[in-house]
Amino acid sequence: MHPVPLAATTRGYPDTGYVLENVHAGSVAVVDLHGRLLWQAGDPHYPTFTRSALKPFQALPFILSDGPARFGLARDELALLCASHSGEERHLAGVRSILGKIGLDDSHLECGCATPLYYEAVGEPAPQDRSWTPLHHNCSGKHSGFLAWCRLHGAPTRGYVERAHPLQQAIRDTLADTVGLPAAQMAVGIDGCSAPNYAMPLSRLAHLYARLAQGAADPQLGGAMGILCDAMTGRPDMVSGAERTDLFWMTAGGGDWVAKIGADAVQAIGVRSAGIGIAIKIQDGASRALHPATFSVLEQLGLLDDTRRALLERFRQPSIKNARGAVAGDVRSLFTLQSAN
Template sequence: MNRRELIDVERIQDEPLIEMIRGNILENVHRGRVSVVSVEDGKAVYSLGDDNAPTFVRSTAKPIQAIASLLDGTAEAYGFEESHLALLAASHRGTKEQIDVLEQILALTGVDEDSLAVQPGYPVGRAGRDRLLVEGYAPRKLFHTCAGKHLGVLAWCKLKGWSLEGYIHPDHPAQREILARIEKWSDSEAGQVTLGRDGCGFPVAAMPLSKLALAYGRLANPGMSGDNEAADVVNKITSAMNANPELVEGPKRLASLLLSDPNVVAKSGAHGVFTFGLRKQKLGVAIAITDGTEVAWPYVAMSILKRFGGISPETKHQLELTFPEVFINDAKEVAGSWKAVMDNIEQS
């Protein structure tokens, strides 16, 4: 791939969303784009920056990537329970509970761990990684953050009689069906979805940010998707995510905190992408932070939730405790603060 084939990010209009202030000096500005879409008509009700620009969906796609396999009866064939379904949509951090469920999936499906296309390593979560190192565990493919997704697709391939070799390649029947489902669920038109390569080896879709927001609004409201065939299995996936929020990501992760609220379906993606859907409000939200950081997510999400509602007082309290407006240094003193400047920007 040469330079001319790459997306010129300088042409994607973004806006300043979050400022980090240390002392009385502006230290960082996190720019990005936001799209809030109504499931009822598929139109944006709020946006900042260019919400039609292509955005790689990264791991926010995981619940959608599971649709085709579950429609083919994968869960019933292997006796998957809610905890297993949650791991199919997870970006695990290596907690003991997450690894235990992944081990159960291996046992239920009979998939050989060596079949996973990823390389052996340690979890992305520091606590999980440290625990395994202290206990003397060697690197494993199962410790990869996307192991649940890979196991789900391998189990599906085994059920369908498809080759397990090359299951991550775009021309594999599993990946062709996954892409078709992503396009249909996001209501994307021909040419709106293009493919890149994700960190775990899977093809990764790039679509307009507004389409990703719509997809998450539909995950929260599958009965309004117009895809009656998929609505039932989507409800099973999202119900499993809400029932097992810390399996989906991990303790104190933004997505897991939001998933603890029954009104919210949430998932993060790498390099600055975060998504959630609100059931009662019938809205989908997609956030793309231009510099790829995660630290701005909570403050963007809380700004949007302040505007549209959608979470309980208990969830709001947990968010504020976990992601306070002031940040504390290692001496336990206030070192600075976060400010949602997006609140003051007139929407696009």
């Protein structure tokens, strides 16, 4: 099996119509709570670097060690451990709070510096007179959780992103056990925030999210999954940010959907009531194709009532505008899910 066209961009004029210009291939996997494939498009087992969709599961060793109770982390702070946050003040304050509770500060973060995602999300230029620190990086919440694990276990805080560090070994081993794959079968690469990231079949990522959405009902990691799911669905604004897709997906889900995007066009969603997990990968990494594809999957699975459809309409077939604001085309989905039965 191979990736198939999932979305395309068009170009033209309203009075003459729009013509396909670019086609983005990809794959979709929809699985049940046992990991059985239900629906697919393209290659449902496409080897996929999980990127930031992995964040809740990178937090597992800390959760399993009773770290939140040890340091007194609140739900909004736990959501930040799973976040690709926008660098809004509430996010920065939350990361500072976590670091303060573990006796460290942002100088210990090894995620690097990055412009806050807020500006791109709301369509504003980033200030030119600002300098950014690791605190502003969208992964600083995850990294504060990494540091919390180090403090909890008396491990070195320097070099915690290195593959040989005890933290990263614990993450690798816990992930392999959770996903049911030998660690050697999960390709490893360096993520944008310098931490190790793992690849797995797209269907395995979907299964992780099917389980995450069940929270405390997960038979293997119930309590830990419950903590993570409740934090993410309870504070989607901390996981994501203003005008960001994960905030929209989880708000539309009303506590029933847990969602996390990953860089280079990865999206995972778990739906508690349906007992399913969804994972989507756009092969060329184009996020502009990811959002219409995600809307289409939710619609084809019958998960969008009128209220949800209205809230998420902006992602169905978003317009492409030029520098003057004129509509030059749109992005539209192309695929139909195929039953795996």
